[in-house]
Amino acid sequence: MRVLLEMGSFAAADADSLYAGTRTxxxxxxxxxxxxxxxxxxxxxxxxxxHSGFAALKVKDAVVDALRDRMGHRPNVDVKNPDVSLVLHLRGSDARLFVDLAGDPLHRRGYRVAMADAPLKESLAAAVLALGGVRAEQPFVDPMTGTGTLAIEHALASRNIAPGLRRAFGFERWADQSHLPLFARLKQAAQDCRLAKAPCPILARDLLTSAIQSARRNAQAAGVAEDILFEVADIATLVSRDPPGTICMNPPYGERLPGPDPEQPLDELYATIAHTLDLMRGWSAVILCGNPLLARILQRKHEISHRLWNGPLEARLLVYRL
Ligand SMILES: C[S@@+](CC[C@H](N)C(=O)[O-])C[C@H]1O[C@@H](n2cnc3c(N)ncnc32)[C@H](O)[C@@H]1O
Structure with missing residues (x-):
């Protein structure tokens, strides 16, 4: 989520040594x-x-005092949108001070403008696609797309669009800007590798009209709306198309379901998913699932399994050849 540049390491058993060490x-x-x-x-x-808040306060005091003594002015604090983010990691009395190169966490690619239920972090969706072996040269379907994260990340990867190409980074706001010409060249090189369109069809569906509206808006913000076909539809109506490709999804895992019948038991929905997959012969299925019940109901042997974390929630990535 971040790239941290180490600016110093020192012993800090207490507040005074933390202050003194930071000043160096x-x-x-x-x-x-x-x-x-x-x-x-x-x-x-x-x-x-x-107390992490107290430790952060000590570091802030030391930085502000040191800059005032060395440069004659003191920076203001802005916790919401700072130009420079410093990070202290303290383990025992080992202190390490870093500057955060990313600024906003790296999972924020800058395209999420609309929300729906339980969206995946963009970086987790990218990891699901990479670990699941999803390829740009094959059709792609996400039948439970929510805010569209998997389909959008797949469209970006298929078009060779570098993650975060549209966003700003923390290092662009430093006082010393001598690295920015190099960054401009790297960014231009990344822009030059973009393909004009995705090589294969990408289909994003969801039961909810509101989810599809959000997904479409996010895809527009990401610049890939033209690459994705959006449909409001129940997964039960999904049929195989030729040539086969990848069906990639992150099904609901909680107690209450969207749609006309929130009380529908989860096992019924999972049985529908199992039945749909039975009809998708020749396809690969890449499923990020927060509930072990789904794998039991699918009753299939997976080819790949990974344990991933969706924020604090443990999830399984399962890959099947159908
Ligand atoms: C966990 S969310 C997916 C989140 C998504 N990966 C994202 O990043 O925003 C599950 C989605 O499945 C959809 N869904 C639930 N039942 C469905 C059904 N029977 N057919 C199609 N979509 C369904 C929900 O509306 C919800 O958007």
Whole structure:
């Protein structure tokens, strides 16, 4: 989610040594007279500094004081949208101070403008496609698309569009801008590799009209709406098309289901999914599932299985050849 550049490591058994150690880090290149700052911290096994908010405050004080002494001005704090994000990791009395190169976490590709129920993080969706062996040269169907994350990530990958090409990064807001010409060249090279359209059809369906509306808006923001065909439809109506490709999905796993019958038992929906897959002979199925009941109901031998984390929720990625 982030790339952290280490700016210093030192011993910090207590607040005073944390303050003193932080002051030794030279952070001048990041800060001009109007640069804003935020500090976050994680702490483990340090009895004097077990409160992460307090540790972050000490680091902020040290940085502000050091910059005032060295440069004659002090940065303002902006916790919501800082120019520079500093991160402290404290384990026992080992302190490491980093500057966050990403700014906004890297899973935010900059295209999620509309929400629906339980969206996947963009980076998790990309991981599902990569681990599931999904290929650009084959048709792709997500029959339970929600906000469209899997279909959009697949369209971006199929068109060779680099993740985050449309967003800004933390390192673009530093006072020292000497690295930006190199970044501009790298960005141009990434832009030059984009394909004009996806090589194969991509279909995104969902039972809910509102989900399809969100998915379409997100695809427009990602610049891939033309590559995806959107349909409001029940998975029960999905039929195989030629040539076969990949059916990729992240089915509901919670208690309440969308649609006309929220009380419909999950096992009925999973039985419908199993029946649909029975009819998709020759296809691959790549399924990210937050509920082990689905794998039991499918009663198929998977080719690949991975344990992944969907935020705090454990999920299984299962790949089947149908
Ligand atoms: C966990 S969400 C998918 C989230 C999605 N991967 C995303 O990133 O936004 C499951 C989706 O399945 C849809 N769904 C539930 N029952 C369905 C059915 N019978 N047919 C088609 N879609 C269905 C829901 O409307 C919901 O959008």
């Amino acid at each position: 880090a030279d952070l001048r290149r990041f800060f001009g007279s109007r640069t804003t700052l935020a500090v976050t911290a994680t702490t483990h096994e340090n009895p004097e500094l077990h």
